[in-house]
Amino acid sequence: MDPVSRVIxxxxxxxxxxxxxxxxGPILFHQSGGCCDxxxxxxxxxxxxxxGDQDVCLGDVGGSPFYISRPQFEYWKHTQIILDVVPGKGGMFSLENGRGVxxxxRSRVYTDAEVGRLEAV
Incomplete structure (x- = not known):
């Protein structure tokens, strides 16, 4: 069986x-547990x-790594992260800022069958 991705x-x-x-050029994504941006x-x-030492790589999005802070990962480790795009203003320092999106x-809870097939972090 194929492993289940932690980020899609x-x-x-x-x-x-x-x-x-x-x-x-090459980019990366970072999801932290802070406020605001x-x-x-x-x-x-x-x-x-x-x-940082407290960042966990969950996988990649289109070849670009996706990181999450370890404390946030502990909250979300039972869910698959789904990166999406919606209308709005991007984070002040995020590259999509100023594009109107x-x-x-988003996330979803893993099924019992998926838990044993999760990709290692």
């Missing part, structure tokens, strides 16, 4: 990530964001 993305999120990577998934040039995190 909608076509809209994959398409926007491809545009941002074409314009900015920190509660949204943020997109950064890889060279502009230092991944923003990344949004």
């Amino acid at each position: 993305a909608t076509e809209a999120a994959i398409d926007l990530a491809a545009v941002l990577a074409a314009e900015n 920190g509660s949204s998934p943020m997109c950064y040039p890889r060279s502009d964001f230092m991944v 923003r990344f949004l995190t």
Whole structure:
């Protein structure tokens, strides 16, 4: 059986990530548990964001890594993260800012059958 991904993305999120990577070079996503912009998934040039010891890589979105803070992962480890795009204003420092759309995190709880097949972090 194939492993179950911890992070997936909608076509809209994959398409926007491809545009941002074409314009900015390699990118990454980071989901933290902070307030305000920190509660949204943020997109950064890889060279502009230092991944910390407390960050967990859940997988990738269109070839771009998706990280979450370890404390936030502990809350969400029973759910699959679904990266989406919706109308709105992106996070102040996130690359999609100013485009009239923003990344949004959705989630769903894993089934009992999926839990044993989760990708390692």
